[in-house]
Amino acid sequence: MARPLKALQMPNLGESIKDFAWRQITESGASSLSLRKIARELGITAPAIYNYFSDRDALVTALIIDAYASFGDCQHEAKASFPDPGQEVERLRATGIAYRQWALQYPHRYLLIFGSPVPGYVPPMQELLPVMMRSLGALTGVIAELHAGGRLDAHGIPPPVAEPGHRLFTLMGSADPGMLSVYSVAMLIWSRVHGIVSLEVTGQLPPFAEDGEALYRFELDSICRQFIRPSVAVPDATGFFRNR
Amino acid sequence: MARPLKALQMPNLGESIKDFAWRQITESGASSLSLRKIARELGITAPAIYNYFSDRDALVTALIIDAYASFGDCQHEAKASFPDPGQEVERLRATGIAYRQWALQYPHRYLLIFGSPVPGYVPPMQELLPVMMRSLGALTGVIAELHAGGRLDAHGIPPPVAEPGHRLFTLMGSADPGMLSVYSVAMLIWSRVHGIVSLEVTGQLPPFAEDGEALYRFELDSICRQFIRPSVAVPDATGFFRNR
DNA sequence: AATTTATATTTACAGTGTAAATATACTATG
DNA sequence: CATAGTATATTTACACTGTAAATATAAATT
Known part of the structure; x- marks a missing residue:
């Protein structure tokens, strides 16, 4: 046959x-x-x-793209669960919580994306960049909205090097160079969230710290404390918008 | 023959x-x-x-142990470069800087430890725990010394769950339950450092943020700002040791 | 009806880790 | 010294892997 x-x-x-x-x-x-x-x-x-x-690698790439789609969906859904203006902080926390939940729910998808699990596979960045940017776009979107609402504290943050036309501008949906440090904030938050979750998923946290959830909630709290100003019209003793 | x-x-x-x-x-x-x-x-x-x-896995384990030894040496050397009392902050920064430098200098050793690179390999935690604890001991040591000097700000940190006799106590070199939240601080710092470095080493930072060093230095700064009190005998307007 | 295209199969090759049997150099013992 | 035992290698073999090449046939197109 x-x-x-x-x-x-x-x-x-x-x-x-x-x-x-x-x-x-x-x-x-x-x-x-x-x-x-x-x-x-x-x-x-x-x-x-x-x-x-065409390849075993092509199959793996297709799987990674699917995983990114699932991850991105989860991120954007979490973000959309607090759509109203004024809910930016809850929106940020929701995407953070969703990040860890998704990773714990689908550890193998998470590891396929962020680990380097398949033997000789080298990810074709050019092909993956769109799905990477889409899923990262949920976080950058929230940060941009915080910035627009005047509630982002990005002082001292080193902006990434990017000339006009750089993909970062398309990711941010704006050509405003002032948005670049906004983007750096997203990278810093991403790296913190990724750091603790990757240790937990790969089982490197458990030997030392058993309660990953408590640590994670603390980390989200301190992220919010660091990058978010208190709500407008609440001046402190020394001046406006000076919560550091 | x-x-x-x-x-x-x-x-x-x-x-x-x-x-x-x-x-x-x-x-x-x-x-x-x-x-x-x-x-x-x-x-x-x-x-x-x-x-x-005896196995391919046994060889990989031996390699990982060697890598941990190299990593641990680097961490402890960095820590020892500021041995004097009163240099705790510099000591912490030095171990942080050394962490990234070692990872960039030996990316494959780093990935062998913190990635999951070898096909069917599952790390034998029981065998690896000693070398893991030794290298992590540099960081926990610095944090413990900051704590002893009264310069650690660990308020709000969830302590890990650990009954007496838990290995965490041997790691901290103390049976003081108050040291446990000190230990959680080390985990939080480790996860932040690991998060940004792992993204940089695996090439997931470059597509978005080119200057890893600037981001990393900012991250170290904000770690110090979050967990370290200003030096003793420098009261601010509202009281002593109240830098948050 | 003839041709092309899509979708399989079969066969084959080079590579992998590793188990089993075997042979020899070295070491220790009677 | 002879002999047994152990350490260290080889040879052979097996069950895998990804994938290239040639081939065959159903379905679609002309």
């Missing part, structure tokens, strides 16, 4: 391959992903997969 | 295997580590390695 009748074929084989790949990753980790094993479970031969993915 | 003359044998074959493994990791990444390739370059056959390492 060379090719089965269409009636016997599996519909959407491309999606099925990804499904089985995810199942395999979830069961035994991303490192043990095997085209042959996927084919075996799908009842086809291994080279047939090459009709849908 | 079954066994070459001792005169022709390579001395310290066990060490040589690790050397070639490191060279291989440095050249083409930890994921492409191959016993056969090591044996080929060493002029022996692959199974001969099993006389020195």
Whole structure:
């Protein structure tokens, strides 16, 4: 037999391959992903997969893109849960909480994105940049809104080096150079959130600190304390907007 | 031939295997580590390695332990560069700077420790805990010294859950339960430092923020601002030791 | 009806980690 | 000194892996 009748074929084989790949990753980790094993479970031969993915790396890239989509959806949903003006702080906290929840709910997706799990795989940044920017866009969006509302404290933050036309401007949705340090704030917050969550997900926190949730909530609190001014029209003893 | 003359044998074959493994990791990444390739370059056959390492994983564990030793040395040296009483803040900054420098100098060692690079490898925590604790001990030591000098601000920090006899007490070198929140501070600082450095080393910072050094120095500054009180006998307008 | 294209299969190759059996150099013991 | 035991290697073999090449056939197109 060379090719089965269409009636016997599996519909959407491309999606099925990804499904089985995810199942395999979830069961035994991303490192043990095997085209042959996927084919075996799908009842086809291994080279047939090459009709849908030119490479094993192409499959991994497709999985990463899906993971980023799931992650980005989660981030944007969390952000949209506090849509009203004046809810910027709650919006920021919600995206932060959602970050950790998503990572704990889908540790393998998280590790596929932020770890380096698959043997010889090198991520094609050019292809991944759009989905990376979209998911990061939830955070940068919140920060930009805080900035617009005059509640962002970005003093002393080193702005990234970027000439006009740089992708950072398109990410921020603005060509205002003053937005660049706003963007640096997003990177700093991202790195803090990522730091504690990555340690927790990879199991490097548990040997030392058992209660990841408490640590994480403290970290979110101190992030808010550092980068957010108290609400407008609440001057302190020394002056306006001077909470440091 | 079954066994070459001792005169022709390579001395310290066990060490040589690790050397070639490191060279291989440095050249083409930890994921492409191959016993056969090591044996080929060493002029022996692959199974001969099993006389020195029971497993491929055993070899990886040995490499990780070496990497931790290098990392721990670097941390403790940085700490020892400001040994005098009263230099606690400089001591903390020095270990922070050293953390990033070591990671950038030996990215593959860093990734071997903090990433999950080798295919099916699962780290044997019980075996690695001592070297992990030693390298983390530099940071916890500095924090403990800040605490002893009355310059640590740990208010609001959730202490880890630990009954007497827990390894955290041995790590802190004290059975004082009050030291536990001190320990949480170390975890928080570690996670922040790790977050920004891991993004930079894995190349996930560059697409967005080019100048990692500036961001890192800012992060160290804000860490110091958050957790360190101003020096003694410098009361502010509202009272002593009330810098928040 | 003939041709092209899409989707498989079969076969094959080079690579991997590692288990088993085997052979020899070195070391210790009777 | 002879002999047994141990350490260190080789050879062989197995079950995997990703993937390239050639081939065959169903479905779509001309």
